[in-house]
Amino acid sequence: MSTNELVTEFLFAAEQGNTDALKACLDKGVDINATNRQKRTAIIIASLNKHYPCVELLIAAGASVDQQDQTCFNPFLISCLTNDLTLLRLVLPANPDLDRLTRFGGVGITPASEKGHLEVVQELLTHTDINVNHTNFVGWTPLLEAIVLNDGGARQQEIVKLLLDHGANPHMTDKYGKSPLALAREKGFNEIADLLIAAGA
Known part of the structure; x- marks a missing residue:
């Protein structure tokens, strides 16, 4: 052969x-x-x-x-993008490079925060030291993505709270200088705005 x-x-x-x-x-x-x-x-x-x-x-x-x-996929990023907690738990003990980027320049927690993958976000924040304030190619942090690109519902509120509890900076703005709080208010996400204010925004 x-x-x-x-x-x-x-x-x-x-x-x-x-x-x-x-x-x-x-x-x-x-x-x-x-x-x-x-x-x-x-x-x-x-x-x-x-x-x-x-x-x-x-x-x-x-x-x-x-x-x-x-397309920049690897096992770790696939688990974050597709909400595959089983895969994530298999890959983490192999010490994946947490700084590898998706095709939009995010790290694993970026798409997981945006898409509402609550359990994956929880696993990453609890078991890794992934950069919670990483800025992707369009100038957004995981916190900004969690606010702007989803519906502001209960899962997103939980994700925002987790991010803030694990060191997400509530003052980091998008490339137009808009803060997470301003964007949450703009979208009418009052519960998220309250979480940001509680975190010192």
Whole structure:
């Protein structure tokens, strides 16, 4: 079997969730971080397909959890973007690089805060030292995203409170100089405005 065929078989096994086939390819000396045309490794493919036993096997075998595909996905960022707490808990012990960026320049907690992934945000704030005040390419922190890009409902209020409790700066403005409090008021999110005021905004 050629190297290319072995890689194809390996990546297909990851897509299918076939741990036996993954092991067989590893025994034959496949490059564990080999990629397809989208620059996806076996662990990225397994992560996207929620094949957790495959993810576990690949981590144990030394797969890179930091390598990113064309769209900047890696297992850690996939867990944050897709609200996959199971995946996040598998990946965190492998010490992922928390500073890897999404295609919009956020860190993992940025999209999780924006999309209302409360349990993921909680896990990140409790078990990692991820930068809660990271600014993405459009000049927004996780706190600003949590306010501006969602509905201000109960989950978002909880996320805003968590962010503030874990050191989110209530004074960091967007690129137009608007503060979190001004933006919350603009959107009529009174409960969030109250949380910001309580945090010293």
